[in-house]
Amino acid sequence: MATIPSHALRHLTLTRPWFRKISCTTSLAFSSQDPLLTYPDNGNNNDTDHTKKTTNSKSQAFFPKKNQVLELECESLAFKGKGVCKVADSGFVLLCDNALPGERFIGRVSRKKGSYAEVTKLKTLSPHRDLVDAPCGYASYCGGCKTQNLSYEAQLRAKEQQVRELVIHVGKFSDKNPDFECIMKPIVPCDVQFHYRNKMEFSFGTQKWLPKELLHEKLDGIDNYALGLHAPGYFDKILNVDKCLLQSEPANKILATVQDNWKDPELGPSPYNVHSHTGFLKHLVLRTGRDMKTDLPELMVNFVTSSYKPEMLKPLVEKISAIPEVVSIMNNVNTSVGNTSVGEEEYTLYGKSTITESLRGLTFQISANSFFQTNTHQAEVLYKLIEDCAGLRGDASEIVLDLFCGTGTIGLTLAKKAKHVYGYEVVAQAVADAHRNAKLNGISNTTFLQGDLNKIDENFGKHFPKPDIVISDPNRPGMHMKLIKFLLKLKAPKIVYVSCNPATCARDIDYLCHGVMEQNIKGCYKLKSIQPVDMFPHTPHIECVCLLELC
Numbered sequence: 121m122a123t124i125p126s127h128a129l130r131h132l133t134l135t136r137p138w139f140r141k142i143s144c145t146t147s148l149a150f151s152s153q154d155p156l157l158t159y160p161d162n163g164n165n166n167d168t169d170h171t172k173k174t175t176n177s178k179s180q181a182f183f184p185k186k187n188q189v190l191e192l193e194c195e196s197l198a199f200k201g202k203g204v205c206k207v208a209d210s211g212f213v214l215l216c217d218n219a220l221p222g223e224r225f226i227g228r229v230s231r232k233k234g235s236y237a238e239v240t241k242l243k244t245l246s247p248h249r250d251l252v253d254a255p256c257g258y259a260s261y262c263g264g265c266k267t268q269n270l271s272y273e274a275q276l277r278a279k280e281q282q283v284r285e286l287v288i289h290v291g292k293f294s295d296k297n298p299d300f301e302c303i304m305k306p307i308v309p310c311d312v313q314f315h316y317r318n319k320m321e322f323s324f325g326t327q328k329w330l331p332k333e334l335l336h337e338k339l340d341g342i343d344n345y346a347l348g349l350h351a352p353g354y355f356d357k358i359l360n361v362d363k364c365l366l367q368s369e370p371a372n373k374i375l376a377t378v379q380d381n382w383k384d385p386e387l388g389p390s391p392y393n394v395h396s397h398t399g400f401l402k403h404l405v406l407r408t409g410r411d412m413k414t415d416l417p418e419l420m421v422n423f424v425t426s427s428y429k430p431e432m433l434k435p436l437v438e439k440i441s442a443i444p445e446v447v448s449i450m451n452n453v454n455t456s457v458g459n460t461s462v463g464e465e466e467y468t469l470y471g472k473s474t475i476t477e478s479l480r481g482l483t484f485q486i487s488a489n490s491f492f493q494t495n496t497h498q499a500e501v502l503y504k505l506i507e508d509c510a511g512l513r514g515d516a517s518e519i520v521l522d523l524f525c526g527t528g529t530i531g532l533t534l535a536k537k538a539k540h541v542y543g544y545e546v547v548a549q550a551v552a553d554a555h556r557n558a559k560l561n562g563i564s565n566t567t568f569l570q571g572d573l574n575k576i577d578e579n580f581g582k583h584f585p586k587p588d589i590v591i592s593d594p595n596r597p598g599m600h601m602k603l604i605k606f607l608l609k610l611k612a613p614k615i616v617y618v619s620c621n622p623a624t625c626a627r628d629i630d631y632l633c634h635g636v637m638e639q640n641i642k643g644c645y646k647l648k649s650i651q652p653v654d655m656f657p658h659t660p661h662i663e664c665v666c667l668l669e670l671c
């Protein structure tokens with residue numbers, strides 16, 4: 121298989137996450153000929169610390185024109201699940217949505233972006249090698265399960281290849297190095313490939329999204345109402361769905377019940393209109409936990425509404441509470457014009473206000489807005505890998521620093537073998553949940569603190585002893601340069617880097633191991649292993665656990 125030029129790979133893989141709106145302060149920008157990899161910043165884009173120039177400016181023989189029609193072959197998948205395609209005998213990279221490895225097709229160049237272009241598929245000439253029937257009828261529209269029609273083995277191969285290319289081209293680890301194959305571990309598959317998500321958020325809307333072939337249909341009023349998932353690229357159009365194969369069966373029962381009842385003109389709650397900012401129902405969030413006594417699923421239903429009018433929800437609450445697995449019905453009231461599902465006020469409409477879940481033998485109380493790993497089954501596998509990498513001796517003598525600790529789950533699972541765990545997290549509610557979870561599990565050797573790790577100064581590090589092990593589990597933008605410099609100075613014997621974005625992960629381990637050349641800072645870590653884990657089958661997401669040891 122031909123290699124993708126490294127300058128194009130940097131472009132493709134360090135762009136923004138596909139499902140999240142990114143504020144201008146966290147953009148990852150590039151110039152066209154001389155890409156700049158930028159860091160997640162703190163609103164101060166002038167800080168030259170945040171930039172790193174790459175030097176590869178390999179010339180390209182072929183430059184397609186806009187609207188040019190080309191015969192292409194898809195070679196692999198890039199971040200966001202876009203197909204990485206090539207014209208025969210050319211190194212130029214073209215990206216295509218819904219193109220899968222091995223597929224040959226005719227495409228039209230829709231956009232040119234410096235060293236790569238985007239194409240729209242016009243016609244498949246020969247399908248990809250690993251075609252399977254997508255079990256979900258919405259798979260080709262909803263944008264969530266981009267690779268459901270690719271065999272699971274092929275999905276895993278594509279993810280593994282993506283991590284490998286990034287480690288080589290962005291992380292600058294040579295695959296000619298005899299240790300390389302020992303460092304690069306094969307991807308850990310997920311045994312449960314459907315119904316694995318414990319949380320799904322659906323939106324109510326006044327504009328139903330229709331596929332091209334149905335666009336001629338004129339829908340008015342109630343017929344245009346929808347409850348489902350945002351169509352890719354639209355903030356105002358909703359793909360109506362009555363089930364999602366990624367969420368639990370009881371969650372699908374609830375979704376079907378709401379679908380059957382919410383548009384009843386007698387009951388009357390209207391969906392929120394994101395243009396006129398009128399209407400009531402904004403989101404339906406379904407969370408699946410587990411009853412610790414019976415080991416059966418327990419479900420929380422959260423209605424996000426624009427105002428507090430419980431009488432409007434009453435008929436729906438009556439129908440849903442009759443489903444035996446439902447133990448909690450919540451109402452988050454969000455009066456802002458934004459699209460977030462977190463309310464300024466929260467009310468319990470039925471049952472309790474939390475559900476429970478267990479992870480590595482600990483119990484967690486999850487409220488409507490708490491963060492919890494979305495695939496509980498695979499989180500067990502991920503956390504076991506983290507524990508193995510951390511390799512705590514178990515004599516309660518070691519200090520663990522848990523950066524980006526969220527609700528404390530990683531730190532709490534390590535606490536039984538550690539002397540003390542210090543966790544840092546920016547969201548105050550998550551820190552409060554971490555304290556609550558520690559108490560609930562009778563753990564007293566943890567300290568969780570609120571702080572923005574993108575804004576650390578020279579005082580950071582004065583509130584905890586030198587750690588033996590650092591766990592770092594940042595969001596997609598990865599670690600800020602300030603934090604990387606701090607870690608290079610701190611010189612903890614071990615870093616376990618947990619990442620949900622292999623591109624920024626490769627960039628950060630490059631700095632930790634090889635240094636920050638532009639600033640004459642030396643690296644001091646050796647990459648011992650990088651373990652991709654498939655947490656989300658059928659989607660483009662890849663998790664990695666990396667072990668770094670002080671040289």
Ligand SMILES: C[S@@+](CC[C@H](N)C(=O)[O-])C[C@H]1O[C@@H](n2cnc3c(N)ncnc32)[C@H](O)[C@@H]1O
Nearest residue numbers: 524525526545546547571572573574593594595
């Ligand atoms: C990928 S989650 C990991 C959470 C946790 N380690 C777990 O496994 O559940 C990343 C966490 O980093 C937090 N975070 C994001 N940016 C941050 C920042 N600048 N400073 C501190 N925490 C941040 C997020 O709120 C989120 O809880």
